[in-house]
Structures are given as structure tokens and as C-alpha cells.
Amino acid sequence: MRAFAELLDRLSLTPSRNAKLTLVRDYLRDTPDPDRGWALATLTGDLTFDAAKPTFIRKAVEERMDPQLFWWSYDYVGDLAEAVALVWPMRPGANREPELSEVVEALRTATRAEVQRLIEGWLDAMREPRERWALLKLMTRELRVGLSARLAKQAAADLGPVPVAEVEELWHALHPPYEDLFAWLEGRSEKPTSDNPGRFRPVMLAQAIDEAVDFAKLNPADYSAEWKWDGIRVQAVNERGVQRLYTRTGDDISRTFPDILDAFHEDGVLDGELLVMRDGKVATFADLQQRLNRKAVDAKLMAQYPAAIRAYDILAEGEDDLRTLPFCERRKRLEAFVERQHTPRIDLSPLQPFSSWPDLADLRAAPPEGDPQIAEGIMLKRVDSIYEAGRPKGPWFKWKRDPFLVDAVLMYAQRGHGKRSSFYSDYTFGVWTPSPEGGRMLTPVGKAYFGFTDEELKQIDKFVRDNTVERFGPVRSVRAEPHAGLVFEVAFEGLQRSGRHKSGVAMRFPRINRIRWDKPPREADELTTLERLLEQIEAR
Amino acid sequence: MIRPQDLLCPRPEGLYCAPGDFYIDPVRPVDRAVITHGHSDHARSGHGAVLATPQTLDIMGERYGAQFAQAMQPAEYGEVVNRDEVEVTLVPAGHVLGSAQAVVRWKGLTMVVSGDYKRRRDPTCPPFQPVACDVFITEATFGLPVFKHPDDKDEIARLLRSVAQFPERAHMIGAYALGKAQRIICLLREAGWDETIYVHGALERLNALYERHGVDLGPLAPATTGRKKDEFAGQIIIGPPSALQDRWSRRFPDPVAAFASGWMQVRARARQRGVELPLVISDHADWDELTATVDEIRPGELWITHGREEALARWAELHGVSARALALVGYEEEDED
Numbered sequence: 001m002r003a004f005a006e007l008l009d010r011l012s013l014t015p016s017r018n019a020k021l022t023l024v025r026d027y028l029r030d031t032p033d034p035d036r037g038w039a040l041a042t043l044t045g046d047l048t049f050d051a052a053k054p055t056f057i058r059k060a061v062e063e064r065m066d067p068q069l070f071w072w073s074y075d076y077v078g079d080l081a082e083a084v085a086l087v088w089p090m091r092p093g094a095n096r097e098p099e100l101s102e103v104v105e106a107l108r109t110a111t112r113a114e115v116q117r118l119i120e121g122w123l124d125a126m127r128e129p130r131e132r133w134a135l136l137k138l139m140t141r142e143l144r145v146g147l148s149a150r151l152a153k154q155a156a157a158d159l160g161p162v163p164v165a166e167v168e169e170l171w172h173a174l175h176p177p178y179e180d181l182f183a184w185l186e187g188r189s190e191k192p193t194s195d196n197p198g199r200f201r202p203v204m205l206a207q208a209i210d211e212a213v214d215f216a217k218l219n220p221a222d223y224s225a226e227w228k229w230d231g232i233r234v235q236a237v238n239e240r241g242v243q244r245l246y247t248r249t250g251d252d253i254s255r256t257f258p259d260i261l262d263a264f265h266e267d268g269v270l271d272g273e274l275l276v277m278r279d280g281k282v283a284t285f286a287d288l289q290q291r292l293n294r295k296a297v298d299a300k301l302m303a304q305y306p307a308a309i310r311a312y313d314i315l316a317e318g319e320d321d322l323r324t325l326p327f328c329e330r331r332k333r334l335e336a337f338v339e340r341q342h343t344p345r346i347d348l349s350p351l352q353p354f355s356s357w358p359d360l361a362d363l364r365a366a367p368p369e370g371d372p373q374i375a376e377g378i379m380l381k382r383v384d385s386i387y388e389a390g391r392p393k394g395p396w397f398k399w400k401r402d403p404f405l406v407d408a409v410l411m412y413a414q415r416g417h418g419k420r421s422s423f424y425s426d427y428t429f430g431v432w433t434p435s436p437e438g439g440r441m442l443t444p445v446g447k448a449y450f451g452f453t454d455e456e457l458k459q460i461d462k463f464v465r466d467n468t469v470e471r472f473g474p475v476r477s478v479r480a481e482p483h484a485g486l487v488f489e490v491a492f493e494g495l496q497r498s499g500r501h502k503s504g505v506a507m508r509f510p511r512i513n514r515i516r517w518d519k520p521p522r523e524a525d526e527l528t529t530l531e532r533l534l535e536q537i538e539a540r
Numbered sequence: 541m542i543r544p545q546d547l548l549c550p551r552p553e554g555l556y557c558a559p560g561d562f563y564i565d566p567v568r569p570v571d572r573a574v575i576t577h578g579h580s581d582h583a584r585s586g587h588g589a590v591l592a593t594p595q596t597l598d599i600m601g602e603r604y605g606a607q608f609a610q611a612m613q614p615a616e617y618g619e620v621v622n623r624d625e626v627e628v629t630l631v632p633a634g635h636v637l638g639s640a641q642a643v644v645r646w647k648g649l650t651m652v653v654s655g656d657y658k659r660r661r662d663p664t665c666p667p668f669q670p671v672a673c674d675v676f677i678t679e680a681t682f683g684l685p686v687f688k689h690p691d692d693k694d695e696i697a698r699l700l701r702s703v704a705q706f707p708e709r710a711h712m713i714g715a716y717a718l719g720k721a722q723r724i725i726c727l728l729r730e731a732g733w734d735e736t737i738y739v740h741g742a743l744e745r746l747n748a749l750y751e752r753h754g755v756d757l758g759p760l761a762p763a764t765t766g767r768k769k770d771e772f773a774g775q776i777i778i779g780p781p782s783a784l785q786d787r788w789s790r791r792f793p794d795p796v797a798a799f800a801s802g803w804m805q806v807r808a809r810a811r812q813r814g815v816e817l818p819l820v821i822s823d824h825a826d827w828d829e830l831t832a833t834v835d836e837i838r839p840g841e842l843w844i845t846h847g848r849e850e851a852l853a854r855w856a857e858l859h860g861v862s863a864r865a866l867a868l869v870g871y872e873e874e875d876e877d
Contacts, residue, residue, distance in 0.1 A: 013807070013810055013811065013816050015816070019816075065685065066854070066855075066858060069685055072850070073684050073685050073851075086687075089685075129690070418814075418816070421785050421814040422785050422789050474812070
């Protein structure tokens with residue numbers, strides 16, 4: 001348990017992805033079975049047991065120590081699990097720290113009352129607050145160490161090393177504590193079989209096209225084009241009676257979308273965009289958000305926000321794995337498959353014919369149904385491309401449409417994390433609004449922390465330090481007046497109304513497009529510019 | 541009947557001893573001062589006469605220049621010094637080099653001013669020595685049950701594991717320039733780290749002072765810009781806490797920010813400061829040490845100078861020791877710079 005506690009502790013404070021990978025990989029390499037498998041299941045969220053409520057542990061502490069002293073401690077620390085871990089008044093007797101596997105097995109099988117007694121005993125046996133903290137986090141199933149399931153799988157794959165796609169494809173055939181997986185990764189046994197129905201197939205991703213370089217080298221006749229839809233990429237699986245809906249990282253979201261899975265009549269695996277669609281017409285991303293991240297859905301919600309898949313690829317049909325067929329062949333199979341399902345819940349992403357790159361550029365400038373929110377741009381797929389997991393260079397490209405732009409004024413800057421902790425790298429920017437006194441004032445409209453080069457970061461950092469008005473912990477307010485301040489050209493992908501923002505609007509994917517050292521803040525945009533844009537988007 | 545407050549009482553300048561006419565760790569310039577240790581919130585310049593251990597006087601001279609007071613009187617540990625009718629003895633406090641408790645005796649009444657102290661072994665100074673007394677005047681910097689400092693050897697082992705795990709990165713430790721930095725260096729040497737340790741310029745004079753007083757720190761070198769970034773890969777660098785997020789840190793390859801402080805026990809504190817590797821190593825007594833010390837000395841009365849007085853006072857009352865919070869101002873939470 002101690003090694004696992006140290007891992008969680010470090011993960012929770014390590015900002016960089018690569019450092020997290022190193023921490024998890026080294027842990028998996030150095031920890032014996034079955035502990036490392038239980039740890040992996042914990043990190044990927046595949047460990048299921050009834051989470052214990054932290055309230056009982058509070059009672060246990062208060063039986064052991066003065067409640068007033070505990071209250072001051074809790075008040076100071078702010079987090080119940082952490083406060084308990086730190087103050088735990090140990091009773092002598094227990095002297096053997098439990099292994100992770102012992103803890104996990106007990107949590108999975110014991111009754112609630114037994115679990116409470118066990119946890120008290122374990123807390124007594126653990127010498128370090130860090131371990132007690134890890135135990136309590138595990139018990140409440142709220143790790144919050146900032147690690148995605150995919151990154152945990154990547155760390156496991158690095159043991160081989162094998163491509164993470166192989167681990168992902170196997171994943172749903174495996175069960176904790178994954179001894180067969182580790183045996184294979186360490187070359188001690190054959191690869192476990194992945195021929196289980198309903199499994200996730202790792203997805204193929206597209207490279208962003210570099211307009212200046214790539215088009216000159218590519219022949220339009222080799223590619224087919226279709227819209228890049230602004231929904232959520234999913235994989236729908238109907239196989240030997242098993243129905244699953246996965247996100248592109250392999251998270252199982254089947255329970256949230258039973259309406260879609262019910263629409264399948266035949267066995268097959270589709271790759272497509274999850275959208276809310278009414279009468280064949282795509283609704284906004286905000287509508288889709290009403291259906292996402294819900295534990296349960298009811299008929300009313302499904303009727304109000306009917307979900308559908310706009311399919312663009314087929315990976316399996318009946319017993320056949322189609323991934324080694326060229327795209328043009330798969331497309332024919334896909335069209336026939338969708339036709340046969342004959343349901344409004346599954347339709348086709350239509351191919352967009354074009355003869356030259358300028359031709360395609362014209363199409364991209366005029367999105368379907370006149371709505372810039374619906375299609376994010378264009379996808380280009382080589383007609384002979386096989387379906388290859390990962391992001392291979394060449395077969396698939398995405399050509400996003402030009403972003404919206406606005407000139408905004410830097411108002412606040414915050415220190416970054418990790419490598420950027422000595423830099424002010426997170427910027428809150430604002431646009432002009434009428435002030436109560438009749439003049440103009442700046443109102444924050446968004447926050448961005450990328451889009452600039454390292455060299456530009458140094459320059460902005462210097463500007464922030466030289467023009468600080470006030471400091472609040474890691475945040476500095478920066479001089480922002482009509483004649484003195486810094487203007488950013490901010491690029492963003494979309495706009496939504498927002499009650500949480502003072503300005504009433506929220507940007508999607510804002511980033512710094514250009515630093516306008518040349519532009520005085522008084523020439524930055526006004527909020528009305530954004531409001532007009534929002535009206536155009538909504539007036540569809 | 542002699543009352544303790546006739547011997548020592550709090551005033552805005554600090555704890556005042558009327559029969560001896562001196563202050564202990566005054567926060568403003570006074571005529572006569574007894575200084576427990578060299579941290580700048582306890583040892584200030586501009587007093588008339590200063591009584592302290594030779595090490596503490598040396599530290600003050602290094603910080604403020606040789607003329608930091610009009611007269612300096614060194615007192616070795618255990619040496620009895622008379623101040624008018626009062627006997628003053630300095631006794632080891634185990635906090636940093638030269639740190640002392642001030643034992644004050646007058647007409648059969650003994651009061652001990654702990655200054656800052658800890659109960660654990662520290663390779664850079666002699667251990668805290670408990671003295672039986674009528675009134676024990678303690679600090680309470682870490683006076684909450686959440687503060688239970690782990691074994692410093694385990695913390696150093698964690699640091700060295702991280703150095704081995706990330707050989708391409710530098711490990712940069714924020715440590716208070718007086719005491720903590722030198723203790724960390726000694727602990728690293730005891731753990732077998734024989735490499736050159738790179739230090740921030742702010743530590744150089746105090747490191748040299750410790751070496752003059754017989755504390756061997758092993759090979760040190762300035763972490764100057766003259767070196768290539770790659771040369772710091774796999775190395776350990778020590779600087780004052782403020783340097784962690786300063787532009788100074790940019791000269792190192794992808795540094796792992798570590799911070800050696802008792803405050804690092806609380807995760808939110810580590811997160812606020814962007815610390816990636818918190819090292820819970822403190823020169824103050826933790827909760828268990830504070831309460832064990834009160835239990836061991838069993839003073840007639842416990843006075844609490846600074847820190848989290850209310851929790852320690854409550855604990856003392858619950859355990860049959862009458863306690864009083866003095867609420868002295870001017871002593872900062874160390875390591876907070």
C-alpha cells in the first residue's frame with residue numbers, strides 16, 4: 001500500500017503528462033502482481049465497489065479525540081479525508097500495514113459494517129498520513145489525481161513497449177488484476193485474446209493539415225471529403241447480443257444513450273459523430289451537452305434531446321473485421337449497412353464531391369444549412385486508407401474552418417503550472433462595455449493559456465511584471481486603460497450564452513492568435529461585437 | 541507572593557523581564573535584549589546590548605554587519621549570566637545552529653522561554669534539553685493535531701528516489717536559508733548523496749558560517765548561469781523558498797519543485813505554491829512534540845507565544861495544565877517568504 005500511496009501523492013501534484021507517465025510506468029514495473037493490477041484498475045476507473053461514505057470516519061475520529069480539536073483541524077485543512085488522515089489518533093495493536101490487494105478485495109466483498117471496522121484497523125496500522133490519505137481516497141472512490149484512463153493504459157503499454165492501441169483493444173476483454181496483461185507485456189506469455197463481443201476498437205485520428213505545405217503535395221483525386229461534425233466522436237458496437245457505445249478514448253457511455261443502441265438491427269461496429277438531431281437536422285452542441293455526463297436518462301429527456309449517430313466509417317459487419325479494407329470499400333459497406341438499419345437514429349455523413357483544392361476551399365467557406373456551428377471544417381480521407389489506430393501521418397487530414405477573431409485587452413495574469421510556474425501564462429482578457437458613469441470599462445470575456453510561442457511567453461511575462469497594478473496570490477491585475485495595456489487577437493471556435501460569466505457569453509477553445517503590441521487598448525472590440533455574432537449564430 | 545508576570549510579561553516590544561530589565565527576542569530596538577536564535581523575526585538589529593550564544597551572535601553579524609548592536613555578550617550553553625537580580629542561562633533548543641531556550645531564574649521562580657524548538661535529532665545543532673520550571677513559555681507554530689512530521693530520513697529517501705526516477709530533470713529544493721538548508725544538505729550527505737550540491741547565492745554566506753562552526757556540508761557549488769542547462773540534469777539544487785517560482789529557476793532543465801517545510805504537510809499549501817515534491821521537514825516541534833514536551837516538563841503554567849495558540853491551550857487544559865495565550869505579534873510563520 002505504501003508504494004501506491006506514494007504514487008497517488010505524486011500524481012496529484014505532478015502537472016506534466018510525461019512525468020505522470022513515468023511515475024505510473026515505474027510503479028507498474030516495480031510492483032508485484034496482484035497489487036499493480038488493482039492499482040491500474042483504480043487509475044482507469046474499472047474498479048467497482050460501493051463507495052464508503054466519509055461520514056462514518058468522522059464519527060470514528062471524534063470518538064478518539066476531542067471534537068473541538070478535530071474541528072479546528074478540519075477547518076484548517078479543508079478536506080475531510082485529508083484532515084482525518086493527518087490527525088488519526090492511532091491505537092496500538094495493529095502493526096502490519098495492509099497490501100493494496102488486501103484492501104481492494106475487502107472493499108469488494110465485505111459488508112458496509114465490516115468495511116468500517118476494517119478501515120479503522122488499517123488506519124491504525126499505517127504509519128504515514130500519506131498512506132491513510134490514499135486509503136480514504138480509495139475508499140470514497142474519489143482519487144482526483146489528474147490522470148486519464150488512457151494515460152494509465154499508455155503507462156501499461158510502455159512496459160512492453162507495445163502501441164497503446166493494442167492495450168485499448170484488449171481492454172474490455174481483461175479483468176482486474178490483469179495478470180494476463182502484465183505477463184504478455186513482460187514477454188512471459190502470449191497476448192490475451194481480444195475476440196470478445198462488444199469490445200472497443202482503438203480509433204483512427206486525423207492530422208491537422210498544413211495549408212501552406214500539404215496541399216501542394218496531395219492529389220485531390222486520392223481523397224474524399226466530408227464535413228467535420230461538431231459533436232462527440234463515438235464508436236457504436238452491436239455484436240452477438242452485446243451493445244456498447246464508447247467515446248473515442250474507450251470510455252463506456254452505453255447507459256446514457258439506450259435510444260441509439262436500440263436502433264441497431266444487425267451486428268456491426270460504427271464510427272461516427274454523436275449529435276442531437278431533430279428530423280434529420282443537427283441541433284447545437286449545447287443541446288448535446290444536456291445528454292452527456294448523466295448517470296441515468298428518462299424517456300422525457302430522450303424525447304426532448306433525441307440523440308443520433310451520423311456515421312462515417314464501419315469497422316466490422318457481422319463476423320467480418322473491415323479495418324483492413326480501403327476506405328472506399330468500407331464506405332460502400334457503410335452506406336448499405338445504414339440503409340438497412342432504416343432508423344432516424346443512424347444516418348450517413350454525406351461525402352462532399354470536389355474536383356480541386358480551390359473547389360474544396362469554396363465549400364469549406366459555405367458550411368451546410370448555413371450554420372457555422374454545425375460543421376467544424378472538413379475531413380479528408382485517402383480513398384485507399386485502411387483503418388489504422390492512432391494518428392498516422394498522411395491518410396486522414398482535418399481542415400478546420402477559420403476561427404472567429406476578436407481583439408481583447410489583457411486584464412489579469414496568473415502563474416502557470418509545472419514548467420511554466422515561473423511565468424505568468426494564464427490570461428484573462430476583456431472587451432469594452434458601457435460603464436455606469438457613461439464611459440467605457442473592460443469586462444472579462446474569457447481566459448486563454450496557449451497560442452503563443454515560448455519567446456512570446458517571455459515577452460508577455462515581462463509585460464505583466466512591468467505593468468502589475470495589484471497582486472492577489474498567484475494572480476496579478478495588469479494595467480489596462482484606453483491608452484496603456486496589451487491587446488490580444490483572440491481566436492475561438494464558437495460562442496454560447498452563459499449565466500456564469502459576467503459578460504453573458506462564453507467562448508469555445510479561446511486562444512491567443514496574435515499579440516497586438518501595435519494596438520492601443522481603446523481600439524479593442526466591444527461586447528456588442530460578440531453579442532451580434534451570437535445573434536447570427538442563433539438566428540439560424 | 542511572587543507572580544510569574546512580575547518576572548516576565550508581554551509588551552508590544554516583546555517579552556519583558558522587569559527585574560533584569562531586558563527583553564527576549566524583541567521585535568523593536570531596545571536597550572537590552574536576549575536573543576534565542578538567529579532567524580530574522582527573533583533576531584533584529586539595532587539593540588543596545590545583546591546576549592546570545594556565540595553562534596547566534598555570529599549569525600547576526602553575518603546578516604546585519606558587525607555593528608548590529610552596541611554591545612554583544614556571548615554566553616555558552618549552560619553558562620549562568622546575571623542580569624541585575626536575575627539569572628539567565630541559555631540551553632539548547634534544537635531548532636537551528638546556536639538556538640537556545642532562555643532559562644530565567646529569580647527569587648526561586650524558574651521560567652523557560654523556549655524560543656523556537658524541535659525534539660528531533662538535527663545533525664547541525666545539539667538536541668533540545670528539557671528544564672524543570674514553574675512556567676514554560678512555548679511556541680506553537682505547528683500547534684494543530686494535523687501537523688505530524690514524518691521521519692526526515694523517509695522524506696530524503698523520497699527525494700532521492702525521485703532524483704533517480706527523473707535523471708533528465710533537476711531537483712530544486714526551496715529551504716529556509718538559515719538552518720533548514722544546511723540540515724537538508726547534512727541529511728543528504730547522511731543518505732549517501734556525495735555529489736556536488738548546487739546552491740543559490742542567498743545561502744552561500746550562511747553555509748560558510750556553518751562550516752566555520754564545524755558543520756561539514758561536503759562539496760557545494762554556486763548554481764550560476766555560467767553553466768549549461770544540461771549540466772544540472774540529475775542534480776540537486778537548493779535555494780530560498782521564494783526562488784522556486786522566480787525567474788532564477790528557469791536556468792534548470794524542467795525542474796522538479798520541492799519545498800522542505802512543515803507546511804508541506806497540507807496538500808493545499810503545496811498546490812498553492814506549485815510544489816511538485818513536498819518534503820515535510822521542519823525545524824519546529826510538531827503537534828506530538830509540543831504535547832509530549834508539555835507532558836514531560838509538566839510546568840505549573842503554560843504560556844504560548846505565537847502560532848496556533850488556541851488548540852494547544854485547549855489540549856493543555858484538557859490535560860490538567862493551565863494555559864494562557866500571549867498573542868505576541870511580529871513572529872512570522874517561517875518559510876512563508
